Amino acid sequence: MLSNNQRDAAFNKLLDLYQVKLYWLIRKLVGTHEDADDVLQNTFIRIYKGLPKFSQDSSLYTWMHRIAYNESLRFIEQNRKKFHISIDDVNRKYLDNLMEDSFFEGNELQVKLHRILSELPDKHREIFNMKYYDDMKFREIAEITGMKEGSLKTSYYNSVSIIQSKIENIDILTLKKVD
Known part of the structure; x- marks a missing residue:
């Protein structure tokens, strides 16, 4: 069993190793930088809370990727319901955001x-x-x-x-x- 300090140190290491990869996974799904940051934060909260229950049935990265993927889908679905928008509108918004994104080259x-x-x-x-x-x-x-x-x-x-x-x-x- 890890102490709180060990758990925090291990979690910080996970942040260092996987934050960028998970960000880009999420970004491809949700579209905007701001939304991706929000979903990434929620993803790491779930990862932190779930670490003690991680069963090692899959690799740690695959487990984290699944959490990020599910958080992204949850976010998309909440926005669809909240704003009553169709998938076509979501796709148009994604393309508009992509074209306006300063990071897209x-x-x-x-x-x-x-x-x-x-x-x-x-x-x-x-x-x-x-x-x-x-x-x-x-x-x-x-x-x-x-x-x-x-x-x-x-x-x-x-x-x-x-x-x-x-x-x-x-x-x-x-x-x-x-x-």
């Missing part, structure tokens, strides 16, 4: 990718982000989302196919306008 292709991602269903986008951007293994994503690996793979590869198709269509349309 994306080129035209990255903006197109984010636009296409915003059109995907939530689950597909979340799975794509974890696999593509966070380079997570399907096993890890399954632990976080509670989905089966086969379903995750199908979702991911369907998303990749949709993205490729839409990017190719955009490029074809752009080329036709130039001619």
Whole structure:
């Protein structure tokens, strides 16, 4: 059993190691820096309270990632209910915030990718982000989302196919306008 000082020191080490990674996971889900900071704070409160109950069934990072993921979904759902907004409005707001964000340094292709991602269903986008951007293994994503690996793979590869198709269509349309 850890003393309070040892527990606090261990928690501070977790903050140092994982704060940035979890921030970007959350940021991709909630959209704005301010919202991501709020959700990150709630995430670390849950982590701190849950550390004594951590059962080591998964890696510590996967456990923390699951908490961040669930906190993000909880935040999104609360905002949808609170402001009575549709998923289309959420997606438009995400793109608007992304374009205005001083930290976003994306080129035209990255903006197109984010636009296409915003059109995907939530689950597909979340799975794509974890696999593509966070380079997570399907096993890890399954632990976080509670989905089966086969379903995750199908979702991911369907998303990749949709993205490729839409990017190719955009490029074809752009080329036709130039001619």
